[in-house]
Amino acid sequence: MGSTLRLVGFGPTGWGGTLLEGAAVTLALSICAYLLGLALGALCAWGRLSGGRAVRGTIDVYTTVLRGVPDLLVIYLFYFGGGQMIGAIAHLFGATGFFGLNGFMVGTIAIGLVTGAYQTEVLRGGYLAIPKGEIEAARAIGMGRLLMLRRIIAPRALRFALPGMGNVWQQVLKESALVSVTGLAELMRQVNVASGSTQLPFDFTIAGFVLYLALATVSGGVFMGVERRLAHGERMARRQRA
Amino acid sequence: MRFLRPLAAAVLLAAPALAPAAASAKTYKHITIATEGAYAPYNMHAPDGKLIGFEIDLGNDLCARMKITCTWVAQDWDSMIPALNAGKFDAIMDGMSITPARLKVIAFSRNYSQSPTVFLVKKNGPLAKMPDTGLAVSLDNKAAADKAFAAIKPILKGKTVGVQVATIQLNMLNKYLKDTVTIRSYKTTQEHDLDLAAGRIDAALASTAYFVSTLSRPGGNAFVEVGPHFTGGLLGAGTGVGMRKSDPELKVMFDKAINAAIKDGTVKKLSLKWFKVDISPAS
Amino acid sequence: MMAELSFLLDVTRQLLGGLPLTIELVTVSVAAGALLAVAMALARSASRLAAVIVSFYVFVFRGSPLLLQMFFIYYGLGQFAVVRESFAWPALRDPTFCAILSLALNTAAYTSEILRGGLASVPAGAIEAGRAVGMSRGLLLRRVVLPLAIRQALPAYSNELIEMVKSTSLASIVTLMEVSGIAYALVSATYRAIEVLSCAGAIYLVLIVLLTRGVGWVENWLSPAGSRA
The missing domain is CATH 3.40.190.10 (Periplasmic binding protein-like II)
Structure with a gap:
């Protein structure tokens, strides 16, 4: 036990600092991928709800493909293909030479795209859950479209979509481990490196579990706090009605 | 192809953050060398996360001889060659043996170590x-x-x-x-x-x-x-630095630097330091 | 062009060689995971202590990456001589068993949550009505509770099945040559990553579309025509 603590600790022979750095990279990667997925999901949910047939068809293909292909393959595809694609775009603008996507960008784009497909469904569900009456009421008092979006639709849809969004966040956090295959020094990668270097995989996978669970618990708490805050108003309204 | 649109959009979003992975022209001031960081003692990670090992020392020595600056990246072994050709970095130093099969897709410097x-x-x-x-x-x-x-x-x-x-x-x-x-x-x-x-x-x-x-x-x-x-x-014929075939000038530079490092005993000295035995090739 | 096409066909043919193993991994681990999930759901309602243990289990397996779980079971446990000399070693020694074990433990955690949601969704009125007409506990479970709970849980479970098919691609990490394992070997042999990975992706996509269709059919079958208002 003492030797394990020394190994994962912060001394000169300890991997603690490296593991914590890995956890920080995991967190940063997850946040970037989540934001990208959220933006994509919002865009696609809007397209699904109000777009023409072509737009809806396109979005259907996107969500079906990205949800039907293992994320590991998506990450590898971007890892090898992303550079070529950007190279091609860059050459159009007259740039020369090679362009590379590093592991962080590959992870952000790949996981962002995958979770964008999930977010589309979550956000669409959130919008559909808004009672028709609320939208009609807003129209009746003469709200403009933008004001209605800002004051009624967005907050209400967000409220209904929040549990689903929390699930997607947890998923992103765990999927970020797959980005270790690109060599990005995130938590899973550091666990692998430390296990192999010391020949003590048990000690380091346990440390990995603890760090991932801590990340999941703390960030899950944030989502729950927001959820409670948004639900707060709801309870008040009901109480007043009673 | 319309379904590629969200994808292209995402790529464009990330574009401003991009930097060219290599100097564009054929004068090399700076290159990126990939290694695995898990093939001790050729290359490995220290507990503090730094890359160390025979190839790290040798690579830095070669870069000094070539009068260029080098950045190291850690990278998975099995995707090393496709990633090199995709332009993710400019050279591989990862105990990679020079074989006829690999020579079909990439170029190699002369060998800098040999081990059965x-x-x-x-x-x-x-x-x-x-x-x-x-x-x-x-x-x-x-x-x-x-x-x-x-x-x-x-x-x-x-x-x-x-x-x-x-x-x-x-x-x-x-x-x-x-x-x-x-x-x-x-x-x-x-x-x-x-x-x-x-x-x-x-x-x-x-x-x-x-x-x-x-x-x-x-x-x-x-x-x-x-x-x-x-x-x-x-x-194969020992391990060498892997490079893209489109960088012949870089190969010339590495060959020259490795020859010099073998001649003045640097390769042997580093080999003894990391392997305890001499795996430097006969010049 | 022809050479390109024959390359893709050859790659696809080789990748399909891994399909039986992929399917084996999915079916065995899903079946074992479902059994474990049912057992956990029962244990949860049986005792307080069991409920605490089950929720800790669910917390750990849902809160950490499957890749880490697999790595732990495969490499981590083998670190100890005690484990290597135990009765379980002949099984744990085998990478296929380790992959199936970690996939099953992982899906059991998710399935037990889905099951819990499904059971909670059965309206109290339906159960009371069943009791009122004098149904026994077994009959009530078989004719009222389970059909309603399964019907309710099926969409979420179908998502879980899809996740499982995709998750089997991680088994290549523990040296198994399923579809993804073969894909990575082909990438390193041919250095043509994009073509090989696209073929592998297409195989998974077909598999998952078929699976989605199948579950949709079961869902339809469980919804009597009259109740689908």
Whole structure:
């Protein structure tokens, strides 16, 4: 036990600092991928709800493909293909030479795209859950479209979509481990490196579990706090009605 | 193709953050060298996360000789060559052997180290009695190779051998011992070491230079190298710096620097420091 | 062009060689995971202590990456001589068993949550009605509770099945040559990553579309025509 603590600790022979750095990279990667997925999901949910047939068809293909292909393959595809694609775009603008996507960008784009497909469904569900009456009421008092979006639709849809969004966040956090295959020094990668270097995989996978669970618990708490805050108003309204 | 739109949009979003991975013209001021960081003592991670090892020291020495600055990146072994050709970095220094198959897709500098391939087994296991231990066998000599494999096949029959994926050692197993042993391929050499210790495999196949690190790790005294020392043929002509074929000027620079480093004894000195034996090639 | 096409066909043919193993991994681990999930759901309602243990299990397996779980079971446990000398070692020694074990333990955690949601969704009125007409506990479970709970849980479970098919691609990490394992070997042999990975992706996509269709059919079958208002 003492030797394990020394190994994962912060001394000169300890991997603690490296593991914590890995956890920080995991967190940063997850946040970037989540934001990208959220933006994509919002865009696609809007397209699904109000777009023409072509737009809806396109979005259907996107969500079906990205949800039907293992994320590991998506990450590898971007890892090898992303550079070529950007190279091609860059050459159009007259740039020369090679362009590379590093592991962080590959992870952000790949996981962002995958979770964008999930977010589309979550956000669409959130919008559909808004009672028709609320939208009609807003129209009746003469709200403009933008004001209605800002004051009624967005907050209400967000409220209904929040549990689903929390699930997607947890998923992103765990999927970020797959980005270790690109060599990005995130938590899973550091666990692998430390296990192999010391020949003590048990000690380091346990440390990995603890760090991932801590990340999941703390960030899950944030989502729950927001959820409670948004639900707060709801309870008040009901109480007043009673 | 319309479904590619969200994808292209995402790529464009990320574009401002991009930097060209290499100097565009053919004058090199700065290059990025990839290594695995998990192939000790060629290259490995220290507990603080820094890259260290024979190739890190040698690479930095070569860069100083070439008067360019170098950045190191850690990168998975099995995607090393596609990633080089995709432009993720400019050179590979990762114990990569110069083989005819690899020369079809990338260019190599001259070799900077040479070390034979050998089996590692448990000291108290059945394979510890493998014949011809230490015998030098060149796969270029067909008669000698056939004789050597005929000698070790009976004891290897039905055993499981672990090897890193996409290596010359895997190619050797596939060519000579496919019907004799069960081959299991790993993402890193450290993982087949873990499985050899756990007893999931009966032997691991890698270069003697790599096994120096396995044997010196805690618990390494449970293992022993057995069987012939294989070289030549599909095992290639030692390890070199891998580069894109489109960078011939860089190859010239590396060749010159490596020649100089061999001549003044730097390669030998670094080899003794990291491997305890001299694996520097004859100039 | 022809050479390109024959390359893709050859790659696809080789990748399909890994399909039986992929399917084996999915079916065995899903079946084992479902059994474990049912057992956990029962244990949860049986005792307080069991409920605490089950929720901790669910917390750990849902809160950490499957890749880490697989790595732990395969490499981590083998670190100890005690484990290597135990009765379980012949099984744990085998990478296929380790992959199936970690996939099953992982899906059991998710399935037990889905099951819990499904059971909670059965309206109290339906159960009371069943009791009122004198149904026994077994009959009530078989004719009222389970059909309603399964019907409710099926969409979420179908998502879980899809996740499982995709998750089997991680088994290549523990040296298994299923579809993804073969894909990575082909990438390192041919250096043509994009073509090989696209073929592998297409195989998974077909598999998952078929699976989705199948579950949709079961869902339809469980919804009597009259109740689908």
